[in-house]
Amino acid sequence: MKRKITLKHIARELGVSISTVSKALKNSEEIGAETKVKIQAYAKLHNYKPNNIAISLKNKRTKNIGVIIPDIVHHFFTTVFRGIEKYANGKGYNVIVCLSDESFDKEVINMELLANGSIDGFIMALSSGTQLKGDYTHLKEVTDQGIPLVLFDRVTDEITCDKVVINDKEGAYQAVTKFIKDGRKKIALITTDEYISVSRDRTAGYKQALLDHDLEFDEELILKLPTMEIDENAIASFFSNTEVDAVLCVNEVFAIASMRYVKAKGHNIPEDISFIGFTDGILSKYATPGLTAVAQHGEEMGEIAAQMLIEKIEVEVEEETYVTKVLAPTLIERGSTRNNKV
Amino acid sequence: MKRKITLKHIARELGVSISTVSKALKNSEEIGAETKVKIQAYAKLHNYKPNNIAISLKNKRTKNIGVIIPDIVHHFFTTVFRGIEKYANGKGYNVIVCLSDESFDKEVINMELLANGSIDGFIMALSSGTQLKGDYTHLKEVTDQGIPLVLFDRVTDEITCDKVVINDKEGAYQAVTKFIKDGRKKIALITTDEYISVSRDRTAGYKQALLDHDLEFDEELILKLPTMEIDENAIASFFSNTEVDAVLCVNEVFAIASMRYVKAKGHNIPEDISFIGFTDGILSKYATPGLTAVAQHGEEMGEIAAQMLIEKIEVEVEEETYVTKVLAPTLIERGSTRNNKV
DNA sequence: CCATTTTACGCAAACGGTTTCGTGCCAGGA
DNA sequence: TCCTGGCACGAAACCGTTTGCGTAAAATGG
Numbered sequence: 113m114k115r116k117i118t119l120k121h122i123a124r125e126l127g128v129s130i131s132t133v134s135k136a137l138k139n140s141e142e143i144g145a146e147t148k149v150k151i152q153a154y155a156k157l158h159n160y161k162p163n164n165i166a167i168s169l170k171n172k173r174t175k176n177i178g179v180i181i182p183d184i185v186h187h188f189f190t191t192v193f194r195g196i197e198k199y200a201n202g203k204g205y206n207v208i209v210c211l212s213d214e215s216f217d218k219e220v221i222n223m224e225l226l227a228n229g230s231i232d233g234f235i236m237a238l239s240s241g242t243q244l245k246g247d248y249t250h251l252k253e254v255t256d257q258g259i260p261l262v263l264f265d266r267v268t269d270e271i272t273c274d275k276v277v278i279n280d281k282e283g284a285y286q287a288v289t290k291f292i293k294d295g296r297k298k299i300a301l302i303t304t305d306e307y308i309s310v311s312r313d314r315t316a317g318y319k320q321a322l323l324d325h326d327l328e329f330d331e332e333l334i335l336k337l338p339t340m341e342i343d344e345n346a347i348a349s350f351f352s353n354t355e356v357d358a359v360l361c362v363n364e365v366f367a368i369a370s371m372r373y374v375k376a377k378g379h380n381i382p383e384d385i386s387f388i389g390f391t392d393g394i395l396s397k398y399a400t401p402g403l404t405a406v407a408q409h410g411e412e413m414g415e416i417a418a419q420m421l422i423e424k425i426e427v428e429v430e431e432e433t434y435v436t437k438v439l440a441p442t443l444i445e446r447g448s449t450r451n452n453k454v
Numbered sequence: 455m456k457r458k459i460t461l462k463h464i465a466r467e468l469g470v471s472i473s474t475v476s477k478a479l480k481n482s483e484e485i486g487a488e489t490k491v492k493i494q495a496y497a498k499l500h501n502y503k504p505n506n507i508a509i510s511l512k513n514k515r516t517k518n519i520g521v522i523i524p525d526i527v528h529h530f531f532t533t534v535f536r537g538i539e540k541y542a543n544g545k546g547y548n549v550i551v552c553l554s555d556e557s558f559d560k561e562v563i564n565m566e567l568l569a570n571g572s573i574d575g576f577i578m579a580l581s582s583g584t585q586l587k588g589d590y591t592h593l594k595e596v597t598d599q600g601i602p603l604v605l606f607d608r609v610t611d612e613i614t615c616d617k618v619v620i621n622d623k624e625g626a627y628q629a630v631t632k633f634i635k636d637g638r639k640k641i642a643l644i645t646t647d648e649y650i651s652v653s654r655d656r657t658a659g660y661k662q663a664l665l666d667h668d669l670e671f672d673e674e675l676i677l678k679l680p681t682m683e684i685d686e687n688a689i690a691s692f693f694s695n696t697e698v699d700a701v702l703c704v705n706e707v708f709a710i711a712s713m714r715y716v717k718a719k720g721h722n723i724p725e726d727i728s729f730i731g732f733t734d735g736i737l738s739k740y741a742t743p744g745l746t747a748v749a750q751h752g753e754e755m756g757e758i759a760a761q762m763l764i765e766k767i768e769v770e771v772e773e774e775t776y777v778t779k780v781l782a783p784t785l786i787e788r789g790s791t792r793n794n795k796v
Numbered sequence: 797c798c799a800t801t802t803t804a805c806g807c808a809a810a811c812g813g814t815t816t817c818g819t820g821c822c823a824g825g826a
Numbered sequence: 827t828c829c830t831g832g833c834a835c836g837a838a839a840c841c842g843t844t845t846g847c848g849t850a851a852a853a854t855g856g
């Protein structure tokens with residue numbers, strides 16, 4: 113077992129001082145050519161690599177960024193993460209991921225742990241627990257310490273920091289407008305509880321589109337599912353009691369589960385009922401028929417978040433400014449809406 | 455902006471030495487009750503938290519584990535990651551993720567970077583690039599340095615370390631046996647290139663099951679897709695030229711794409727053709743009909759890998775022993791095979 | 797040949813902790 | 827009064843690097 117070699121080993125072995133070794137390896141002008149060659153050769157031979165931890169301590173820079181997301185199993189977060197990792201890696205940063213599991217407590221614990229020197233900045237999407245509780249002191253503490261923070265997707269106005277979101281209201285608006293253009297009149301919305309910021313915005317877009325096209329807003333046409341898990345019974349009773357010809361869902365799982373139900377009941381998609389779902393993930397793509405979806409551009413969002421964060425980490429300014437970048441959603445048309453290919 | 459406070463600050467402020475503060479905060483018996491109370495109160499008031507980096511340098515323990523996987527967007531890797539994160543977090547470890555993107559070079563670079571002190575151990579699944587190249591010197595170097603390593607899913611015999619895999623051969627065997635019991639005779643296999651260890655094992659299980667049930671093995675019934683991306687044309691030409699009544703796919707995307715194609719061609723599933731896919735992911739669950747799948751128990755695999763790794767990190771033994779844990783796959787029956795519910 | 801500059805390196809502090817080993821002081825015992 | 831012991835704390839080494847500064851020895855100049 114060849115343990116890692118340090119400057120000290122090289123110095124002792126070659127009979128020079130540690131600082132000489134350090135300088136020689138940085139090709140400093142201070143060190144004589146002969147000595148440099150000797151030291152560099154020895155270092156290469158023994159595969160010397162400086163210890164990251166020691167360098168971090170010295171520089172107060174870890175080259176790590178912390179990513180805290182509710183869940184990695186959701187396709188959207190996964191794509192965002194990939195964008196973050198890609199950009200960060202290109203800039204020489206590593207990514208530490210913590211899953212909050214939608215829990216306020218886990219979010220707080222993980223942040224505090226990482227904030228004690230392990231990372232140079234955070235990228236995060238708020239857990240539903242945090243949004244429900246409305247308590248953002250853990251974020252405040254982090255920003256107060258001067259640790260850069262970028263929020264994405266699930267954000268809050270309570271915290272002043274860089275943010276990147278898609279225009280959820282606009283996405284819902286586009287979807288509903290598409291339904292209306294296709295002649296739909298009874299447009300339903302399947303969503304989660306209001307405390308999730310994105311659901312709130314999407315509901316607003318839904319209402320706005322109805323209003324703008326002189327359709328009545330009807331509470332009966334909205335189904336709120338309290339959890340991300342599929343409640344088959346709730347879906348069944350909703351469709352039995354409500355007459356609809358189009359359904360907008362705030363995520364693709366809701367959409368796929370609903371499509372499955374109405375297909376089983378003998379309805380045709382998109383002839384009888386159209387569907388649009390948020391999140392253009394793998395399910396939308398491979399569903400039969402393909403699910404028309406509001407693409408959230410997760411990977412791009414991740415790259416932008418990472419770019420904003422690293423910018424804040426690396427450049428010193430006397431007066432910080434914060435921006436909220438709003439990405440435009442894109443409607444990807446597939447077979448679950450009228451007049452389209454499979 | 456309240457910068458992080460250090461022992462030095464507290465010491466200076468309270469007129470004691472740094473070591474006194476350190477000991478007081480650890481509730482050492484050496485320090486007088488009065489002084490301890492005073493120091494602890496001050497620390498709490500100013501929210502003192504020790505710097506992780508400094509502790510890492512001192513202890514030569516980072517409490518970080520490195521996870522290197524080919525891609526996070528694949529459901530299987532995602533679930534494994536969740537298992538790892540869950541277990542590791544419970545043990546006070548953070549997880550640094552690097553994506554190799556199926557590339558040998560990225561895998562090597564990321565490993566070398568992390569190996570220089572950033573992590574206490576690695577958990578990884580080999581990239582296809584690495585398996586294709588068959589070069590494992592970067593793994594060897596890591597283990598030679600005494601850094602614990604656990605491989606999962608995509609493993610190699612060339613490296614001596616802990617491993618956790620599912621019995622891929624057995625999974626394929628079970629699937630094919632299921633087909634045969636259902637009366638299928640022309641059983642196809644859609645797979646990737648042989649250099650991926652899991653594909654090789656699954657192909658072996660497929661062949662073995664045919665042999666054991668006196669069915670002829672026919673090369674024509676195997677479709678090899680060179681990349682993970684779906685090649686619609688290859689699928690179309692395969693099904694046009696080959697008569698099959700059952701299809702085993704080495705991942706769910708292949709299965710879903712194939713099902714879609716044969717459905718579009720007017721065949722009924724499972725009446726005319728049955729399907730089974732590996733990876734029991736979200737697609738299998740929400741497909742219509744549901745895809746019968748070989749569950750790989752990713753989350754469990756992740757937990758076990760993390761457990762094995764942390765065990766190796768934390769306990770010192772004079773003679774290391776390595777085990778390969780083989781998990782049993784489970785066939786999850788859904789509507790894509792005969793005699794079953796939707 | 798002596799003074800000055802340059803070369804080539806070492807010392808030591810610093811990053812933020814932990815921990816071992818002293819050490820000054822006070823109390824108690826003889 | 828002197829010695830001993832324990833209490834309460836401080837000094838310093840250490841983890842692995844970086845870097846400003848000091849300084850011998852060599853080179854240069856006059």
